Amino acid sequence: xxxxxxxxxxxxxxxxxxxxxxxxxxxxxxxxxxxxxxxxxxxxxxxxxxxxxxxxxxxxxxxxxxxxxxxxxxxxxxxxxxxxxxxxxxxxxxxxxxxxxxxxxxxxxxxxxxxxxxxxxxxxxxxxxxxxxxxxxxxxxxxxxxxxxxxxxxxxxxxxxxxxxxxxxxxxxxxxxxxxxxxxxxxxxxxxxxxxxxxxxxxxxxxxxxxxxxxxxxxxxxxxxxxxxxxxxxxxxxxxxxxxxxxxxxxxxxxxxxxxxxxxxxxxxxxxxxxxxxxxxxxxxxxxxxxxxxxxxxxxxxxxxxxxxxxxxxxxxxxxxxxxxxxxxxxxxxxxxxxxxxxxxxxxxxxxxxxxx
Numbered sequence: 001x002x003x004x005x006x007x008x009x010x011x012x013x014x015x016x017x018x019x020x021x022x023x024x025x026x027x028x029x030x031x032x033x034x035x036x037x038x039x040x041x042x043x044x045x046x047x048x049x050x051x052x053x054x055x056x057x058x059x060x061x062x063x064x065x066x067x068x069x070x071x072x073x074x075x076x077x078x079x080x081x082x083x084x085x086x087x088x089x090x091x092x093x094x095x096x097x098x099x100x101x102x103x104x105x106x107x108x109x110x111x112x113x114x115x116x117x118x119x120x121x122x123x124x125x126x127x128x129x130x131x132x133x134x135x136x137x138x139x140x141x142x143x144x145x146x147x148x149x150x151x152x153x154x155x156x157x158x159x160x161x162x163x164x165x166x167x168x169x170x171x172x173x174x175x176x177x178x179x180x181x182x183x184x185x186x187x188x189x190x191x192x193x194x195x196x197x198x199x200x201x202x203x204x205x206x207x208x209x210x211x212x213x214x215x216x217x218x219x220x221x222x223x224x225x226x227x228x229x230x231x232x233x234x235x236x237x238x239x240x241x242x243x244x245x246x247x248x249x250x251x252x253x254x255x256x257x258x259x260x261x262x263x264x265x266x267x268x269x270x271x272x273x274x275x276x277x278x279x280x281x282x283x284x285x286x287x288x289x290x291x292x293x294x295x296x297x298x299x300x301x302x303x304x305x306x307x308x309x310x311x312x313x314x315x316x317x318x319x320x321x322x323x324x325x326x327x328x329x330x331x332x333x334x335x336x337x338x339x340x341x342x343x344x345x346x347x348x349x350x351x352x353x354x355x356x357x
Contacts, residue, residue: 025343026079028072028087029332031132034059034107034159039071040328044085044339046142050075051328059108061115065122072123085342086126087119088334090135090327092160097177102129106195107159126342128334133162133180134171135330136320140283141166142329143321151279153270154320155182156327157288159237160195161203165277183207187268205265208237208287211244211258218254227255238287245291259291260298267302274303274311285320292319 026049029040036056041049052074054067068087076084093105102113120127137154144152152166161183165172172179183203184196191200192210204210215231230243247255270282289295296317303312320326335342 024080024083025085025339026076026083027085027332027335027339028075029090029328029330029335030068030071030087031090031135031327031331032056032064032068032108033092037064037067037071038324038328039068039075040325040332041075042329042332042336044336046336048325051325059110061110061113061118064108064115065118068119069122084123084125085339086128086335087123088135088331088336089115089119089127089129090132090331091115091129092132092162094178094181095130104196126335128331128338130330130334131162131178131180132156132160132327133182134164134173135328135334136162136285136322136326137164137166137171137180137283137330138333139322139326139329140285140320141169142333143326144281144283151277152281152283153182153273153277153279154180154283154285155266155270156286157206157208157266157284158286159208161206166279167277182269182273185269185272187265202265202269206262206288208241211262211288212237212240214258214261215244215254227252238290241287242290245288245294248291248294259294262288263295263298264302267299267306270299270317271303271306274315275308278311279315282315282317283320284317285322285326289319295319 025044027042027044029042031038034056036053038051038053040051043049052071054071056064056067072084072087091102091105092107093110094103096103099112100114100116102110102115104111105113116127116129133154133156136156137152140154141152150169154164154166156162162180163182164180184194184198184201186198186200187202187205188200192204193199194201194204212231215227218228218231227243227247230240244255244258248259274282284295296319299317322329
């Protein structure tokens with residue numbers, strides 16, 4: 001099994017994540033979004049067996065729990081259900097380990113939601129929950145390997161902007177379990193109001209909704225072309241974002257201006273982070289990361305003007321290798337890193353709430 005980092009030491013040497021050997025036991029990694037649930041089935045050796053994505057017509061937690069249960073049943077078709085060791089979940093919100101709840105999941109309409117306990121009762125296995133940024137960072141650690149991901153910053157760029165900080169190959173959770181909320185860094189104190197209520201957060205400038213809003217004037221000046229057609233259609237936000245990246249790559253000036261603006265705001269945040277933390281890698285994930293080189297080149301250019309030379313020299317800005325699998329892979333990793341305790345019966349069925357709910 002590939003190593004993805006170290007677990008928490010209890011006094012001795014730190015355990016290596018995903019190093020547990022097991023035969024026939026399975027784990028589900030789950031990503032919950034506002035419109036769908038994506039479930040991935042893996043073995044204890046890290047082998048990816050199958051994946052299913054189910055739409056969410058409503059986001060009430062009871063509905064989500066039933067959709068997840070249906071997805072797990074689908075993954076386990078023709079398999080012994082007793083082989084399921086646990087389920088790790090990535091959510092677009094904050095996880096409160098003290099109260100065992102998901103909070104501030106605005107796109108789902110959740111606040112103080114006991115997702116872990118509800119899922120554990122419905123599935124009959126241990127469930128562990130963390131925010132999507134940390135889960136996706138764990139997924140990237142899985143793919144990159146420990147040598148390339150010693151110190152890493154991860155940014156998820158989508159409807160929301162999530163993130164995670166990896167120091168010494170370990171996720172930094174923070175005192176309240178919310179370290180890495182990079183989307184709510186203030187990059188302009190006079191900027192627009194963010195969904196969190198603050199003004200000038202990074203998310204208010206680079207969320208998919210904010211990016212698409214910048215291009216609305218294009219509809220008044222352009223009647224044709226792939227970019228105008230995408231904006232006029234009922235396409236999903238991620239499809240519009242993809243069209244912007246394609247148009248920018250082909251030299252469309254309007255799309256290019258939006259990419260440059262997005263890169264500028266990202267660079268302001270990233271410059272501060274790399275000056276403070278001095279990582280070797282910044283990984284970009286989510287729909288906007290699909291812009292690829294046109295985005296990373298623009299960020300590199302901005303960082304050259306904003307970051308300290310020594311911190312800038314050592315860091316590489318890359319697009320995530322795990323892509324859409326990052327969050328469900330990370331969800332699976334939450335369980336795999338505790339697999340030894342779960343197999344031995346020494347791991348409490350509380351989701352490991354000292355680090356994740």
